[in-house]
Amino acid sequence: MAENILFSIAEAIVGKLGSFALEEIGLLWGVKNDLQKLNITMSTIKDVLLDAEEKQTHNHQVRGWLTKLQVVVYDADDLVDKFDFESLRRRVMPGNKMRKQVCILFSSSNQLAFALKMGHRIKEIRESLDEIRSQRDFRLEKRVEETKSVSAKARETHSFVREEEVIGRDDERMKILQLLLQDDETKENVSTITLVGIGGLGKTTLAQLVFNDAKVQNHFGPKLWVCVSDVFEMRPIVGNIIKSATNGSPDQHLAMDQLQNLLRKQIDGKKYFLVLDDVWNEDRKKWLELKSLLMGGARGSRILVTTRSENVAKLSHTLDDQPFKLNGLENDKSWSLFSKMAFRQVQDLNNPKIVDLGKAILEKCKGVPLAIKTIGSILYFKNPETELSFFKDNELAKVTQQEDDIIPTLKLSYNHLPSYLKHCFAYCSLFPKHHEFHVQMLIHFWMAQGFIKADQSQSPEDIGYGYFLDLLWRSFFQEVKEDVSGKIRWCKMHDLMHDLAISVAGTSSVLTNKGSISSSENLFHVSFDFPLGGTEFLKSVSPLLKHHYKLRTLFVLHTYLDDEQELPP
Ligand SMILES: Nc1ncnc2c1ncn2[C@@H]1O[C@H](COP(=O)(O)OP(=O)(O)O)[C@@H](O)[C@H]1O
Ligand SMILES: [Mg+2]
Structure with missing residues (x-):
């Protein structure tokens, strides 16, 4: 899925081709030898795929080679699926019915034609693989995958910085609460506070903190939360405000003026609190259009806007002189978050050498919680005594992080994912920004794509849920919602992570x-x-x-x- 990341597909093909079930079908269809040859070719290619996947980032010759290979590997996967399906059908169909069907399929003329077709197809695929293999004129090393997954126990206990565990931000929270709750002297009934700062800094988290604060609960009437993102269209925004107020989507067939009336009914004359999260619109006219719909609230109503753009902040902020500028976490708070994520053992924190190295690495994160969490999750898998120094001087040193762009840092964390998790993450690029994922459904999509590695001891759903928790732990997902049993049902992806998913998914996936x-x-x-x-x-x-x-x-x-x-x- 992720651009040319084929290792796990090739691995699954090799696994299936070597299975007893496929050998049996191969024998039955008279293509056993062809399947064996295909297996050898595929195995040889698979051995170098991990190295190729890594090298493709800096080498477009390797990238081009992998793109060509992808087409044929998918062909092989489809073919093996046919065999696999037939083997499954034979296992699940009751004896008589099966015999009847097999008799029809394997009437001598049918059998011959089918075996010929299959033999031909296998040969075609093998020849294409051989050709692509011979076109490689760069060096690739044989590698086996290191499985670095977080054990369920580790996730549950040590190191797991839970969503609700917000570190620091007490001063900021108090200041915003004060602005929200104070009696203002402004002319307008409804005032706007704008929280501005770079991506991953914790604006949404802080807005959630104040949104859920008991004082806010008591002070306001309706409390509304709408995620706006890059499309600033009146209809969906108004629809989503109504949805937040009523817990149900408005009738899709309502005309815009009917929708506006519905909105007014919900907020006019009431002291409401509305969060507009992640606003990008810099068009003054559009902003004023929305504002005019929201001005009917009772005196003291507040809108809290979060944005990355200084221009949006200037445009929207009305309370106090300046928009509320969020900065990075203070050093001690950054360290607290980082050490929880990065170190497995408390005694590591008593070792001055490890602490010094950790702090030098942390400096690169500039107090941005999302960067701290992702870098921390990489270090969790490293031996602090022997590997931190190499990570700092080699891997981290290569990251060219701009002041306001943490994507290169996030990419580093992606590079450290095992191949199957790369697929699972990249697949999320097919969903729009700020999409709320239904976790179970996402796992079913991963299963359908063959990203889940089979395991006798657990169901594919359970393995998939483990993958999900692993990605969540590494901050690829966030904003989770649990059911009563504590199982996560819904989650979102940070918009920067979504940008990363799109960039790694490459041209083979399109969200249009x-x-x-x-x-x-x-x-x-x-x-x-x-x-x-x-x-x-x-x-x-x-x-x-x-x-x-x-x-x-x-x-x-x-x-x-x-x-x-x-x-x-
Ligand atoms: N103070 C904090 N302590 C711990 N984690 C935080 C803190 N602030 C943000 N995070 C985490 O960092 C990530 C990005 O935060 P978010 O609020 O979505 O950033 P923004 O909205 O500024 O882009 C989330 O995973 C969030 O849980
Ligand atoms: Mg946000």
């Missing part, structure tokens, strides 16, 4: 908000982030199905009824 998709032989995953209905659906989807016969995912994220268009006849 328009109908046409440029044709590419290597397109494997497509998701449509706009309502598709009737003829539109056919127009967008049928060329894809026609040309991209290797398509492995096709998501239509909105149903037709999400839109206000009429149903097709």
